[in-house]
Amino acid sequence: MILITIYPEYVKKIKEGLKKYEFRKIFSKRRKNRITKQGYVIIYESMPESTISMILKIERIYEDNLSNLWRRFGSQSGITKDYFLNYYYGKNRGVAIEIKDFLVLKKPITLLQIKQLYPNFIPPQNFYELSNEKYPLLYQRLKKKISKNKF
Numbered sequence: 001m002i003l004i005t006i007y008p009e010y011v012k013k014i015k016e017g018l019k020k021y022e023f024r025k026i027f028s029k030r031r032k033n034r035i036t037k038q039g040y041v042i043i044y045e046s047m048p049e050s051t052i053s054m055i056l057k058i059e060r061i062y063e064d065n066l067s068n069l070w071r072r073f074g075s076q077s078g079i080t081k082d083y084f085l086n087y088y089y090g091k092n093r094g095v096a097i098e099i100k101d102f103l104v105l106k107k108p109i110t111l112l113q114i115k116q117l118y119p120n121f122i123p124p125q126n127f128y129e130l131s132n133e134k135y136p137l138l139y140q141r142l143k144k145k146i147s148k149n150k151f
Helices: 008-015 029-038 066-076 081-087 111-117 136-149
Strands: 002-006 021-024 040-045 051-065 093-110 127-129
Touching (some): 002 008, 002 029, 093 111
Antiparallel strands (some): 021 093, 051 093
16 A cells, blocks of 8 residues: 655645646556555645545556646646646656545544554655555555445
């Protein structure tokens, strides 16, 4: 399971249907295949929320040069072109994650709750793999949400 951090203002845009693509720097082929196979990405909403608040169902992941990514998906990304260019500064290629659907957790999982289970947990700067081996209680809880909701 992949956990990515998103600012609260962009989580709001996903909920409002204004953000249908999430841009990220290049994933390894292994990680990209894993996300595509699982079909879900877990969202950690950054400060001031500091919670796991949402699960995204992924339609597809596109990898391309930056001008093509912006041309194809920029208008549905919920960000400005300046923000996009600053995010990818010094990079030639990127990834656009197409959001098919989402589930807002009724009871978000706070950073404090996570740290009570896993004191060394640090929210990801970009993305982080939540494995059953490393974070079994958190992993099982999120997996149950996905199975139960079948969105």
